[in-house]
Amino acid sequence: MSTIELPDRLRDEIRLLGRLLGQIIAEEAGEDVYERVEQLRVAAVAHHRDGGDPDAVVDVVAGLDTHQAEQVARAFTIFFQLTNLAEQRARVRALRERDTGDRPVADSVGDAVERIGAAAVGDLLADLRVHPVWTAHPTEARRRAVVDSLRRIDAQLERLDAALLGATEELSIRRHLREEIAILWRTAQIRTSRPTPVDEVRKLMAVFDATVFLVLPHFYRAVDTALHGEDVGAVPPGTPPFLTFGSWVGGDRDGNPRVTSTVTAETAALMADRVLRGLENATRRIARTLSATEEITPASPDLLARLAELEARYPVVAAAQHKRAARSPHRRLMAIAAQRLAATRTGQGTDADMAFDGPDELAADIALTQASLAAGGAPRLAYGELQHLAWQVGSFGFHLASLEVRQHTDVHAEALRRLGIDPDDLDALRAVIADPPPAPDDLEWPEPPDPVAVASAPERDLSPTDVADADPAGDVLATMRVVAAIQRRFGRRACHRWVISFTTGLVDLLRVEALAAIAGVDVDVIPLFETRADLDAAPHVLEQWVAERRGDGPGPGELEVMLGYSDSAKDAGFLAANLALYRAQRGMVAWASEAGVRLTLFHGRGGALGRGGGPTNRAVLAQPPGAVAGRFKVTEQGEVINQRYGNGTLATRHLEQITSATLIASAPGREVVDAFAQDGAMLEAMATASEAAWRDLVEAPGFPAFFRAVTPIEEIGALQMGSRPSKRRSSGGLEGLRAIPWTFAWAQCRINAPGWYGLGTGLQAAEEAHGLAALRELHATSPFFATLMENAEMSLVKADARSASEALALGERPDLAQRILDELALTTRMVLAVTGQSALLEGREVVAQATALRNPYLDVLSAVQLRWLGVARGEDATDEDRQVLMLTMNGIAAALQNTG
Known part of the structure; x- marks a missing residue:
């Protein structure tokens, strides 16, 4: 295999983090552990890059005791977490670099404006609804402490990126990085107790605080900029608050006895508390900036009438605001709004009954202030930060999601x-x-x-x-x-x-x-x-x-x-x-x-x-x-959720991408190939053959026992990933097993069957009946079929025939094992034939490079997992043995960047 060519800054950052991690391993765990980790790393890379001994990694793992295996699994798990962080940072840099050109960034709202026209986008925005829903399926395998630790490391790397950095400051940053990686090394990767539904709500609120609340107005501003260009902020916005969020966290009780009516009530209260705090702080901050006096920026009669009404209703608050800003009526109105938000949250206020009736009343006060400022000759004050607040109220209300x-x-x-x-x-x-x-x-x-x-x-x-x-x-x-x-x-x-x-x-x-x-x-x-x-x-x-x-x-x-x-x-x-x-x-x-x-x-x-x-x-x-x-x-x-909202730049990009796609998909006159109308008979034949292949596998006699033997499905519950049980009901079969642990288990043994199995058989049946040219034509003309093939390709590239065959052998059913491996080979061959590629991901160089970087180190974790799957299920298994197995599961999930 040729040398992996990563972008220079990404390669340098991964090397830096790897070098610092190695140093911490030597300091914290000892030189012998560091040398063993290096031995495994070198052997794995040599096999993938230079065709070295394929059994070298397995031989080293065979000589590990439980404590050594735990240290090795921890080392490679943390390496993947740091690599993921570096790749996320590379994506942020790439977005910033692409945003410096004359043309809009691909898949942005500016790109949609260019493709379908500003008038069409403006018309569509008036009735647009984009609604992401955060679900109660917390398949995030990392503990909150691990996520927080990685966020602190990211902050230090951001400092290291500064253009002007003195030698002393650089040394200080590197010391901080060593300290944070040492903290990460000593932080338990596995939860010791199952999170409660309310824990899950609080974790979601941390994401809201860190990025979502702050990012949302900047996202709307990007949309408005695409429509108004340099006039943005000086004219009334053409972007209504079309984006709203939903949540199943604390509300989804299907199969989760921990989610009760009390939990749902508490969840709503927690979300309201968080958004009202955010709105109160933002309103208070904005009120302080509205310091223009009435001589320079006269208030409108409507604003003065509203202010008089509120000051008569809340005399104590009014007196305090008059002392601070007697000649700034806009500031006083927003300051009173901040006080009322506090009373809405706490139920208490200096004056009685200060709470807002609802978000519409606050939105009306903001709109009144904007209109008054604009009429008073201060449109940039009207449509700047104050507009950000208006967008936040419009999207989050007083309930958040x-x-x-x-x-x-x-x-x-x-x-x-x-x-x-x-x-x-x-x-x-x-x-x-x-x-x-x-x-x-x-x-x-x-x-x-x-x-x-x-x-x-x-x-x-x-x-x-x-x-x-x-x-x-x-x-x-x-x-x-x-x-x-x-x-x-x-x-x-x-x-x-x-x-x-x-x-x-x-x-x-x-x-x-x-x-x-x-x-x-x-x-x-x-x-x-x-x-x-x-x-x-x-x-x-x-x-x-x-x-x-x-x-x-x-x-x-x-x-x-x-x-x-x-x-x-x-x-x-x-x-x-x-x-x-x-x-x-x-x-x-x-x-x-x-x-x-x-x-x-x-x-x-x-x-x-x-x-x-x-x-x-x-x-x-x-x-x-x-x-x-x-x-x-x-x-x-x-x-x-963490991948999309863990970083502000990536969160804005994600929201822009789905908005741009929704606008383009909704544009009048857009022509899109209806896959079934064009090739319905071929698709039906494909589906029939594919489903038959899938059912022949999962309904084969003895398959449930085989599946439990070759995957860590029984151990997934011990990871304590979420409050919900992994099964809807107890049974000896697969019927009650939830789809998330089902998918997670297949991924752990490097098979990923739910993401591709049966596709090869279906494509082969279509080829035999209609010819390869028809399949290639469908791939070239149908966005649906092209996306389906692209997703299957990603699943295939995360599968590994060698690791899979070793895991499948544990099931002692060579017939089923061979059926899976044969379908893997067939599906890979058919996908390449339809897409016209000589190798998977041939046209997606960056993804191919990232996958190639991970595969050697994945082999190490897979080898440890395979051995300790047997050890942990033995009669003499200890808690430490089970800990090793769970740690490998965490590490493989980090490497694949998904669980379920």
């Missing part, structure tokens, strides 16, 4: 049975919806959540006994009452969606509507179609539902539907699931157009490529014609 509740349809059925209602009787459900019976006597209206009390309360969790005794069905109506309380306290936007897992028919929707009628709560019911069969039936179910809701009236004008990427792939395999999702969208879009319904498709995408992962902007552009139409909603989870 719209909290969504998700529950399994079977739980809803059980809740109705306990109320004496047959959950399968459509007529009985209709009767309840039309004339709901009284709620149970023991169901009381909860008190509205108090942000201050919740934010300061100690963290707590259900005990194991409480978890075992949890009663999700009994908590359904209580949760609905909590939703109503959240709406009263923070507004309807704070919590109004109820997602139904495993929706199969009309009855699932009517169950929730009946329960909501009994509880007296207003919720939007969101069906989630997950399996291939349910996706195929989705258009018909929606047709029935809308007919049911319309009756003799106009019925719903808008509808939201969620598409499950995870379970459909687990059910039908990578190719068949993707084709089923595409087919379902086509059917729903056609039905919605005919029925006169505005449809929002909610994409339940995971982090791994086998669960719908991959670049979001390309996924947007790959949707069927009409599927976006100014609305894009998608889940973001686990390590994906």
Whole structure:
């Protein structure tokens, strides 16, 4: 293999971090550990680069004792974490360098303006809705302490990048780097206890504080700049707050007994506390900058009237502000707003009843101040930082993110049975919806959540006994009452969606509507179609539902539907699931157009490529014609959240990419190839063959035992990645296993089957029936098929036949092992044939280089994992043995940059 050619600064940064890590290993663990790590590193690189002994790494690992293995696994895990950090920094530098040219950066909103025109973009922005949803699937394997440590290392590297840096300062930075890497070395990589749902909320709030709240106005400013150029900040913005966030964290209770009605109430309060603090601080800061006096910048009559009204209502606050800024009415109005935000959060104020009625009242005061400043000759004061605040209020409200509740349809059925209602009787459900019976006597209206009390309360969790005794069905109506309380306290936007897992028919929707009628709560019911069969039936179910809701009236004008990427792939395999999702969208879009319904498709995408992962902007552009139409909603989870929002520059870039793609996909007159309309017969043949291959594997006799033997699926729960159990229910098979651990386990043994298995068989069947030229034509003309192949290529390049074959041997089923390896070889060959490449990632040099850099060191962790998988499962296994295995799982997840 040729030498890996990385960008100079990236190569230098990786070398620096590797050298400092080596120094810390020698200091902290001893020279013998450092030498053993070096021995493994050199052997692994020699095999990959120069064709050295393929067994050298395995031979060294065979001689390690448990303590040595733990040190080796720790060293390579931290190396991957530092390498990921360096690559993230390289992406930031590349973005900054590309932003210095005369042309807009590719995939930016400026690029969209150039492609479809400023007028078209302006028209689309007026009705645009982009809605990322942070999910309660925390597949981030790293502990919070590790993430914080890496953030501090990043800050030191940023200092090292400074153009003017003295020798003394450089020495100081390098000392800080050694200190931080030493801290990272001594920081436990594995959680000792499972995080609670509230822990997960607090972790998400840390991301909000670090980047999201601060980045959002700069993102809007970038959009506005693309429209107004140099006039931006001096004219009223043409960019409404079209971006809003949602969250399943603390609301998703499907299979997670720890998420109770109390947790949901606490979650809403925590999010409100965080955003109100942010808005209060920003408003207070901006108020201090509005120091223009009334002689130079006269206030409008409307502003003076509003100020007089508020000063009469809040005399104590007014007196204090008059003392500070008697001649600056704009400052006084914003200072009073800051005081009112504090009272909204705490429920207390110097004057009685100071709390805002809601975010709309604050937005009105901001707009009034802007209009007055502009009329007074100060437009840059009106549309500068004050506009940033207006955008933050418009996107976050007083709730930060719209909290969504998700529950399994079977739980809803059980809740109705306990109320004496047959959950399968459509007529009985209709009767309840039309004339709901009284709620149970023991169901009381909860008190509205108090942000201050919740934010300061100690963290707590259900005990194991409480978890075992949890009663999700009994908590359904209580949760609905909590939703109503959240709406009263923070507004309807704070919590109004109820997602139904495993929706199969009309009855699932009517169950929730009946329960909501009994509880007296207003919720939007969101069906989630997950399996291939349910996706195929989705258009018909929606047709029935809308007919049911319309009756003799106009019925719903808008509808939201969620598409499950995870379970459909687990059910039908990578190719068949993707084709089923595409087919379902086509059917729903056609039905919605005919029925006169505005449809929002909610994409339940995971982090791994086998669960719908991959670049979001390309996924947007790959949707069927009409599927976006100014609305894009998608889940973001686990390590994906940190990858996209852990750095301010990357967060802005991510938001620009999905916005640009949504604008382009929604542009009037845009022509896009409908894959099924062009080559439907070929795609159907491909899907049939692919799904048959997948089912032949996962439904083979003895496959569950084989899967448990060759992957660390049973050990994943010990990583304590999230509050949710890895299974929905206990069973000897795979039915109750969640898609995240399923995908995670396949990735750990370097197979990645959910991201490619069956594709080769499907492509081969299409080639035999239609010819290779037809496949290449589809690849060249269909964004959907090109994106699908690109994602499969990434999954294939993360697979490794040698490591996989060693893991597969543990299953003692050579027939199944050979079937997997044969499909891997076939899929690789067919993907190369269709794309016209001689090697995977041939056209994506940077990704290929990053993958090639990782592979040698991945071999080391794989060898340690393979050996300790057997050791940790033995009768004489110790906690230290199990710790080694878990550490390798963390390290491999870091190397692959995804878990599930």
